[in-house]
Amino acid sequence: MIKKRVVITGLGVVSSIGIGKEDFWAHLKEGRSGISPVSSFDTSRHQTHNAGEIKNFSLASIVGRKPIRAFGRCSELSLGAVELALNDARISAKDLNRESVGVFLGTTLGEVSSLEQSDREYLKNGIAGLNPVILCQYPAMNIVEIILDFYALRGPARIFTTACAAGNYAIGAGYDLIRQNEAEVVLAGGADPFSYIAFTGFNQLRSYAPEKCQPFDKNRKGILLGEGAGMLVLETLERALARKADIYAEVLGYGLSCDAFHMTNTQSSGIYDCIKDAVCKASIGDQMIDYICAHGTGTPYNDRAESQAIKQLFDELGTGLPLVSSIKSMLGHTMGAASAIGAISCCLAINDNIVPPTINFETPDPECDLDCVPNVARTHNIEIALNNGFAFGGNNACLVLKRFT
Amino acid sequence: MQNKRVVITGIGVVSSIGIGKDAFWQSLQDGKSGIKPVTLFDVSNLSVREAGEISDFNGKDHFSSKSLIHSDRAGQLLLTAAQSALNDARYVISEKNTYESGVSIGATFSALSCSSQFDREALSDEPRFANPALFPNTVMNAAASRISIHFKIKGMNTTISTGICAGLDAIDYAVKAIRYRGKKMIVAGGVEDLSEALFLGFYRAGLLSGITNGKVVSCPFDSKRDGIALSEGAGVVILEDMESAQKRGAKIYGEILAIASAYAPLPRNQRRSMSDGMIDAMGGTLRLAGIQPKDIDYIFANANGSIEGDAEEEKAIRAVFSNEKKMPLIGSIKAIIGESLSAGGVLSLIAGAGAIENNFSPARINCQNVGSGQPPSDFQNSKSGGKSIQTALVNAFCFSGLSTSAIIKRHSA
Numbered sequence: 001m002i003k004k005r006v007v008i009t010g011l012g013v014v015s016s017i018g019i020g021k022e023d024f025w026a027h028l029k030e031g032r033s034g035i036s037p038v039s040s041f042d043t044s045r046h047q048t049h050n051a052g053e054i055k056n057f058s059l060a061s062i063v064g065r066k067p068i069r070a071f072g073r074c075s076e077l078s079l080g081a082v083e084l085a086l087n088d089a090r091i092s093a094k095d096l097n098r099e100s101v102g103v104f105l106g107t108t109l110g111e112v113s114s115l116e117q118s119d120r121e122y123l124k125n126g127i128a129g130l131n132p133v134i135l136c137q138y139p140a141m142n143i144v145e146i147i148l149d150f151y152a153l154r155g156p157a158r159i160f161t162t163a164c165a166a167g168n169y170a171i172g173a174g175y176d177l178i179r180q181n182e183a184e185v186v187l188a189g190g191a192d193p194f195s196y197i198a199f200t201g202f203n204q205l206r207s208y209a210p211e212k213c214q215p216f217d218k219n220r221k222g223i224l225l226g227e228g229a230g231m232l233v234l235e236t237l238e239r240a241l242a243r244k245a246d247i248y249a250e251v252l253g254y255g256l257s258c259d260a261f262h263m264t265n266t267q268s269s270g271i272y273d274c275i276k277d278a279v280c281k282a283s284i285g286d287q288m289i290d291y292i293c294a295h296g297t298g299t300p301y302n303d304r305a306e307s308q309a310i311k312q313l314f315d316e317l318g319t320g321l322p323l324v325s326s327i328k329s330m331l332g333h334t335m336g337a338a339s340a341i342g343a344i345s346c347c348l349a350i351n352d353n354i355v356p357p358t359i360n361f362e363t364p365d366p367e368c369d370l371d372c373v374p375n376v377a378r379t380h381n382i383e384i385a386l387n388n389g390f391a392f393g394g395n396n397a398c399l400v401l402k403r404f405t
Numbered sequence: 406m407q408n409k410r411v412v413i414t415g416i417g418v419v420s421s422i423g424i425g426k427d428a429f430w431q432s433l434q435d436g437k438s439g440i441k442p443v444t445l446f447d448v449s450n451l452s453v454r455e456a457g458e459i460s461d462f463n464g465k466d467h468f469s470s471k472s473l474i475h476s477d478r479a480g481q482l483l484l485t486a487a488q489s490a491l492n493d494a495r496y497v498i499s500e501k502n503t504y505e506s507g508v509s510i511g512a513t514f515s516a517l518s519c520s521s522q523f524d525r526e527a528l529s530d531e532p533r534f535a536n537p538a539l540f541p542n543t544v545m546n547a548a549a550s551r552i553s554i555h556f557k558i559k560g561m562n563t564t565i566s567t568g569i570c571a572g573l574d575a576i577d578y579a580v581k582a583i584r585y586r587g588k589k590m591i592v593a594g595g596v597e598d599l600s601e602a603l604f605l606g607f608y609r610a611g612l613l614s615g616i617t618n619g620k621v622v623s624c625p626f627d628s629k630r631d632g633i634a635l636s637e638g639a640g641v642v643i644l645e646d647m648e649s650a651q652k653r654g655a656k657i658y659g660e661i662l663a664i665a666s667a668y669a670p671l672p673r674n675q676r677r678s679m680s681d682g683m684i685d686a687m688g689g690t691l692r693l694a695g696i697q698p699k700d701i702d703y704i705f706a707n708a709n710g711s712i713e714g715d716a717e718e719e720k721a722i723r724a725v726f727s728n729e730k731k732m733p734l735i736g737s738i739k740a741i742i743g744e745s746l747s748a749g750g751v752l753s754l755i756a757g758a759g760a761i762e763n764n765f766s767p768a769r770i771n772c773q774n775v776g777s778g779q780p781p782s783d784f785q786n787s788k789s790g791g792k793s794i795q796t797a798l799v800n801a802f803c804f805s806g807l808s809t810s811a812i813i814k815r816h817s818a
Contacts, residue, residue, distance in 0.1 A: 047533065109543065109544070119525050120528065122525075123529055127608075139513055139568050140513060141513070141570075141807055145805050154668050154669070154670065155666055155667050156668070157567070157666070158567060158578075158666075161544070161545035161546055161564045162563055169563060197520055197523060200532045201523065201535075201540035202540075203532065204537035256560070257561065258507075258558060259559070260554055260562075262554065263541040273559060281586070391544075392546065393550025
């Protein structure tokens with residue numbers, strides 16, 4: 001059986017620096033920060049107060065009609081991103097009803113807002129305070145079901161909960177589904193809302209930055225959380241060509257690995273294994289990777305491990321070090337959405353030959369001895385881009401995208 | 406190129422009816438129910454006080470305290486099942502094979518307990534007093550990651566959270582990792598732990614059996630069914646590509662022929678017909694497996710006592726097998742173990758492996774008044790009648806319409 005080639009033909013992004021790919025990309029290139037004081041809950045008793053919330057998100061203004069059932073913020077962000085991606089791909093949902101259309105989505109905490117709301121009610125009013133409608137929003141599969149219902153799709157559908165690499169897991173699995181001829185179209189990506197639990201958790205782990213996120217900077221102090229959703233339309237090359245679609249990039253393959261070491265501390269060796277697997281599965285031979293959209297969280301530990309792994313592998317490959325930048329410097333860490341939004345950035349970077357910057361960069365760190373495109377975007381020919389995603393549990397996934405020719 | 410064949414070479418079970426595959430299979434054969442009074446948390450103020458709790462489980466019976474540090478109940482149930490499966494397969498992870506090995510787990514509610522505890526601590530005290538050790542368990546891939554960390558499995562680690570379908574979906578992911586990504590062995594399965602947050606959620610959502618009369622009975626397909634008996638458990642299988650399994654002389658329990666998933670979207674202003682998704686999943690699985698409905702000897706149904714769900718499944722099965730003169734045997738082990746959600750599909754698959762291995766079919770309990778209309782005898786049959794099971798269909802269907810089916814077959818070279 002001949003394996004299908006898989007291309008990306010639609011991008012949908014909902015982020016703190018822009019809704020829709022135009023705004024998002026314009027602001028990413030200019031290095032705009034989406035970080036602001038938290039407004040969705042009171043942080044006066046937390047040690048830190050900033051995050052990348054999306055302040056102006058209205059699902060209704062994107063989808064234009066009322067969804068069938070009520071749902072939580074993660075589903076809202078996801079559905080918004082799917083609609084934007086389908087519009088961008090110039091695909092009408094009606095055209096999809098008769099086919100198998102995969103809906104593969106990654107998330108870290110999913111509809112955690114339902115849990116938080118229920119906990120608050122429970123603490124106030126006990127069992128009687130628990131609202132069945134809110135409770136039923138919690139299971140993560142709701143997020144894909146809402147998309148399937150909205151567009152009357154028949155699946156298959158999957159929810160990957162591999163924490164902060166989940167977007168890449170979903171895109172990778174979607175790529176496999178098309179490549180193996182099990183579907184012609186897959187909507188794949190990731191989403192996560194900003195949440196009290198994650199904000200409190202990273203504060204308690206002492207890995208939350210007081211003000212700004214400074215990936216690869218010597219004085220980096222940790223992550224800032226963001227929120228958002230990124231969805232991509234993947235389809236077979238034949239189908240894309242037949243309908244004269246604009247092709248952003250071809251998916252060459254993806255790598256997976258597991259640190260098998262610690263729940264929260266990233267290992268350089270696991271990152272190395274993952275990038276190596278990605279490069280190997282993508283069969284790029286001695287072609288160069290021109291740009292790496294880094295995981296780059298801004299924690300001392302992650303950025304050091306990631307830099308080490310990149311240097312080690314590319315020294316071995318002998319193809320020279322790619323440019324490496326972190327969009328988390330602008331968006332904060334959007335968790336399950338992070339690698340999906342990263343994949344969207346790679347597509348746009350490939351199309352424009354521009355690498356988005358790592359903002360807030362002040363002091364070089366000898367332990368992160370990479371060209372992280374400090375503060376200002378750079379024009380650079382990008383044929384192949386690597387998109388990194390690493391997660392709690394050492395669940396790693398990296399994606400390789402190439403300009404379509 | 407022919408698809409690689411994927412076989413089961415090891416089984417690990419931690420369930421409300423027994424720890425270890427033999428105890429599990431024996432209880433299924435004997436019809437020994439796992440539904441019992443809940444002791445893990447206080448249920449005295451609720452009308453439902455029973456569930457499929459694993460009362461005799463203590464992680465420390467299986468692992469050192471150091472291995473279990475910061476691991477929650479779901480992590481411990483799963484790690485125990487994974488160890489037992491790896492031992493059963495006599496598979497040892499080494500530096501040499503670790504990159505061709507992986508982990509793929511279905512888990513949907515396993516993070517609920519720690520998430521809720523962490524959240525409530527932060528809300529009721531001060532955020533800065535919330536226990537940071539709980540936080541890593543608020544991610545849904547925590548339990549699966551414990552397997553990789555403990556056994557040093559470095560090839561990949563995935564968690565899928567599609568509810569009742571999650572276990573079979575994780576097995577599908579594992580099969581694909583072997584077929585398409587060159588993996589040789591995947592530790593695949595599902596887990597769910599019984600927690601107060603989960604129990605209260607299902608209770609308040611009105612999904613549990615016994616809410617009105619306090620009597621918890623798990624009676625799938627029975628006309629008196631009134632909801633599910635919630636339970637916990639972990640089921641893990643060792644999946645290998647057949648050639649490498651044979652090369653190392655592994656015992657083979659059965660072959661995974663195919664897995665397929667589908668969904669029945671909720672139409673606007675209409676009632677959803679969930680059975681459409683189930684029909685597509687079962688039909689798709691048969692098609693992928695390249696076999697006919699008549700080749701199925703036994704259906705391990707999803708039926709869990711849900712009033713609508715069981716009726717839809719019965720309808721779907723009748724549609725898929727409508728041209729058959731004789732229906733396959735049909736049973737749901739959830740009558741015995743209850744609904745263990747993400748673990749449920751895997752435990753049904755393991756029941757299938759046991760039925761093939763030991764030539765038994767699970768006892769039928771709690772099922773007297775069958776079906777909606779005139780029930781066919783096959784829905785009532787409780788004995789396999791000595792006929793050995795060669796091929797079984799395993800169903801996993803979510804309340805909301807996601808459907809996954811799998812086919813397991815007796816191994817033949």
